[in-house]
Amino acid sequence: MSDFTIDKKDIEAEEKQMALYLHIPFCKKPQRCIYCDFFSTTQGSEWRRKYTERLCQEIAERRDEALSRPLSSIYFGGGTPSQLSFNELQQIWEAIRKYYKIQPDAEITIEVNPDDISREYVQNLRLLGFNRVSMGVQTFNDRLLQVIQRRHSSNQAKEAIQILHDAGFHNLSIDLIYGLPGQTIENFEKDLDTALQMPITHLSAYTLMVENGTKLHQMVENGELELPSEEVCLNMFEILCRKTRDNGFLQYEISNFSRPGFESRHNSSYWQGTPYIGVGAGAHSYDGKIIRRMNKADLKAYIDAKDHVPHENEELKEKELYNEFIFTRLRTRKGLSLEQLYRKFSAQYTEDFNHTLTKHLREGNICKDNGDFVRLTHQGIMISNDVMSDFMAI
Numbered sequence: 589m590s591d592f593t594i595d596k597k598d599i600e601a602e603e604k605q606m607a608l609y610l611h612i613p614f615c616k617k618p619q620r621c622i623y624c625d626f627f628s629t630t631q632g633s634e635w636r637r638k639y640t641e642r643l644c645q646e647i648a649e650r651r652d653e654a655l656s657r658p659l660s661s662i663y664f665g666g667g668t669p670s671q672l673s674f675n676e677l678q679q680i681w682e683a684i685r686k687y688y689k690i691q692p693d694a695e696i697t698i699e700v701n702p703d704d705i706s707r708e709y710v711q712n713l714r715l716l717g718f719n720r721v722s723m724g725v726q727t728f729n730d731r732l733l734q735v736i737q738r739r740h741s742s743n744q745a746k747e748a749i750q751i752l753h754d755a756g757f758h759n760l761s762i763d764l765i766y767g768l769p770g771q772t773i774e775n776f777e778k779d780l781d782t783a784l785q786m787p788i789t790h791l792s793a794y795t796l797m798v799e800n801g802t803k804l805h806q807m808v809e810n811g812e813l814e815l816p817s818e819e820v821c822l823n824m825f826e827i828l829c830r831k832t833r834d835n836g837f838l839q840y841e842i843s844n845f846s847r848p849g850f851e852s853r854h855n856s857s858y859w860q861g862t863p864y865i866g867v868g869a870g871a872h873s874y875d876g877k878i879i880r881r882m883n884k885a886d887l888k889a890y891i892d893a894k895d896h897v898p899h900e901n902e903e904l905k906e907k908e909l910y911n912e913f914i915f916t917r918l919r920t921r922k923g924l925s926l927e928q929l930y931r932k933f934s935a936q937y938t939e940d941f942n943h944t945l946t947k948h949l950r951e952g953n954i955c956k957d958n959g960d961f962v963r964l965t966h967q968g969i970m971i972s973n974d975v976m977s978d979f980m981a982i
């Protein structure tokens with residue numbers, strides 16, 4: 589893991605980044621995936637039309653927040669952005685191009701669902717300027733896809749990946765979930781083998797989270813579904829780290845793996861604390877300093893808003909900034925810059941940090957890279973929640 593070098597230029601480059609996130613809260617099926625707690629709706633085309641118009645208006649209203657910086661990444665997330673028609677996507681693109689500067693090599697991603705992918709739709713995505721696609725596959729096992737009530741099959745996902753690749757999308761990411769109800773280690777190994785044979789450059793893999801209020805939560809509580817044990821999930825994570833590494837992927841963040849040079853710039857901007865503007869109902873923004881903004885997750889209120897869309901601003905205190913700094917930086921392979929830490933935070937925080945750092949360096953959970961950076965070792969990654977919570981200021 590020593591093929592990664594960092595210097596001050598990387599930090600300076602990060603300080604020039606500016607990301608734009610667009611939340612598209614539409615989803616096709618009347619029935620949601622059982623684990624889903626994202627803000628999304630199955631409202632029809634009239635709502636999509638109105639939402640697109642209001643989104644374009646918000647893009648215009650918030651142009652000054654880009655601070656004249658060209659956008660380094662643009663991310664259409666959801667919900668299911670591939671539920672928008674070519675015309676709706678084009679309308680949004682026109683607003684972005686009209687009001688923002690975009691870096692010539694900007695990373696421009698759209699999240700898609702496999703069953704929305706056709707050759708024609710993909711050609712249109714190319715025409716619009718998208719250069720990266722992130723697809724929610726979750727598993728290649730048809731039985732498990734049915735259990736979690738996804739609306740695609742394993743074959744549809746494989747075909748969609750091939751269609752995207754054939755159309756020239758060579759920066760392709762897929763999402764997998766492990767720890768699914770009834771999933772065995774063998775099932776997950778098969779998922780990984782299938783994924784790593786596909787022409788993908790990026791893989792995000794998360795453990796299934798059982799969120800309150802979801803159908804999954806209810807089914808687990810009622811005993812209708814049983815989840816694999818924590819030990820099995822840890823085993824799956826170990827296999828995930830090994831198989832991706834053996835296939836030439838870098839674990840550049842705890843749950844994110846890429847071929848060298850294909851790390852997600854957009855996601856990295858969240859982990860590096862660079863500013864981002866989030867537009868759309870329910871979208872979050874961060875000014876890179878102390879203000880976090882949350883747009884209200886209310887579709888009707890969003891569409892009906894005359895001037896500014898309903899939102900709340902939160903001013904982050906030093907403790908929150910410190911905890912977030914630790915939590916986001918230590919998730920990454922690049923790690924945490926000690927120079928940045930000492931520059932940003934007062935002795936009250938850095939003294940405790942040094943104390944905890946000494947303990948974890950000694951125990952082998954953290955190592956030092958290039959003097960200035962500290963990062964989790966593989967052993968530390970396996971118990972990352974415990975290590976990170978040790979650093980948190982209470």
Ligand code: SF4
Pocket residue numbers: 614615616619620621624625626628666667668701724
């Ligand atoms: S497709 Fe995505 S947004 Fe829609 S229900 Fe499933 S997880 Fe939620």
